[in-house]
Amino acid sequence: MQFLGDSTSEILTQRLRNEVKRAFPAAGLRCIFKTTPLLRSRIKDKLPSFASSMCIHQFNCSCGASYIGRTIRRVSSRISQHHPAWLSKGQTKSIRRAILSHLVETEHRINVNHAFKVIYHIPTNLNFALRVRLLNIAEVGCGDPY
Numbered sequence: 001m002q003f004l005g006d007s008t009s010e011i012l013t014q015r016l017r018n019e020v021k022r023a024f025p026a027a028g029l030r031c032i033f034k035t036t037p038l039l040r041s042r043i044k045d046k047l048p049s050f051a052s053s054m055c056i057h058q059f060n061c062s063c064g065a066s067y068i069g070r071t072i073r074r075v076s077s078r079i080s081q082h083h084p085a086w087l088s089k090g091q092t093k094s095i096r097r098a099i100l101s102h103l104v105e106t107e108h109r110i111n112v113n114h115a116f117k118v119i120y121h122i123p124t125n126l127n128f129a130l131r132v133r134l135l136n137i138a139e140v141g142c143g144d145p146y
Helices: 006-023 075-082 098-106 128-141
Strands: 055-060 066-071 116-121
Touching (some): 075 116
């Protein structure tokens, strides 16, 4: 389907192909143009940060200990693994998480809403595989991979 700007994109594509062909005769260049929605982000309501997925989250304990982790699941699901309901009741069960281990060993009590926060969220307009790679990169750098 033709749209305004087709001739510009064709000219740009041809110029880029010619330059690449001149510098690297065996290479082929394929240009892909992508648009981003302008209104969708303004119309949709923002989700609460704990409802988001594909993000880097941080835990800060009242003693100063901190933990940074990543999750492809919803943050609220990950928090329930780090701070299960049985912990608030004083029970002890299987401990497989670093944060949970810290809380049990030190007997610290936390307010989940204050102790956990999302520090980076991978954009949702990318495909899943790319989002997972960016999430891994962001965790290493503990921030924005761009």
